Amino acid sequence: SQKIEQNSEALNIQEGKTATLTCNYTNYSPAYLKWYRQDPGRGPVFLLLIRENEKEKRKERLKVTFDTTLKQSLFHITASQPADSATYRCALDADNYGQNFVFGPGTRLSVLP
Amino acid sequence: SAVISQKPSRDICQRGTSLTIQCQVDSQVTMMFWYRQQPGQSLTLIATANQGSEATYESGFVIDKFPISRPNLTFSTLTVSNMSPEDSSIYLCSARGGRGYNEQFFGPGTRLTVL
Numbered sequence: 118s119q120k121i122e123q124n125s126e127a128l129n130i131q132e133g134k135t136a137t138l139t140c141n142y143t144n145y146s147p148a149y150l151k152w153y154r155q156d157p158g159r160g161p162v163f164l165l166l167i168r169e170n171e172k173e174k175r176k177e178r179l180k181v182t183f184d185t186t187l188k189q190s191l192f193h194i195t196a197s198q199p200a201d202s203a204t205y206r207c208a209l210d211a212d213n214y215g216q217n218f219v220f221g222p223g224t225r226l227s228v229l230p
Numbered sequence: 231s232a233v234i235s236q237k238p239s240r241d242i243c244q245r246g247t248s249l250t251i252q253c254q255v256d257s258q259v260t261m262m263f264w265y266r267q268q269p270g271q272s273l274t275l276i277a278t279a280n281q282g283s284e285a286t287y288e289s290g291f292v293i294d295k296f297p298i299s300r301p302n303l304t305f306s307t308l309t310v311s312n313m314s315p316e317d318s319s320i321y322l323c324s325a326r327g328g329r330g331y332n333e334q335f336f337g338p339g340t341r342l343t344v345l
Binding site: 151153158159160161162163166206208210218220221222223 | 320322324334336337339341
């Protein structure tokens with residue numbers, strides 16, 4: 118069966134450092150890999166997507182890499198700020214229709230001042 | 231992008247009653263979905279809301295318990311029927327397939343507590 122793992126349930130880092138979150142998957146062939154941010158009591162907010170034929174994507178302080186051979190994505194937040202504290206979830210998307218869209222368990226990031 | 235609103239934002243209900251959650255998208259979208267998120271857990275897909283036809287349910291979810299309507303391309307409802315405390319959760323509406331994007335967007339969620 119499909120399985121998605123994110124490196125840790127919680128990650129604490131110092132303000133100004135780079136946060137690196139890992140998403141690993143098995144038994145899945147995603148066409149897209151997406152990263153979402155979720156704050157307590159709120160719905161997930163879409164951040165970035167990367168396609169299966171792309172290696173890296175950047176958006177402001179965010180960088181995502183995608184290695185379909187390793188079945189892994191890395192999500193980086195550079196120059197982290199306390200406002201970046203949230204749960205970050207990767208999501209795998211096998212097509213453009215949504216039924217094969219699967220969320221990872223999430224990593225709760227805390228950026229300490 | 232799509233902006234999704236849900237009503238109510240939260241509710242406390244008695245066992246055995248039913249609650250209907252409304253989801254409104256600010257633009258026409260192809261696909262709408264309903265998810266459940268239990269405390270501290272990830273999101274689980276309940277069903278895909280199909281316009282003009284019956285919803286497509288995931289394993290473990292049935293129409294009698296979670297009837298869904300989707301009368302048009304911007305609106306859907308999810309009913310949680312004959313509620314029990316185990317139904318206490320956050321219910322999230324989601325949409326994708328609007329013009330020019332293939333991201334999937336989520337509403338703010340409805341926090342349901344069943345006593």
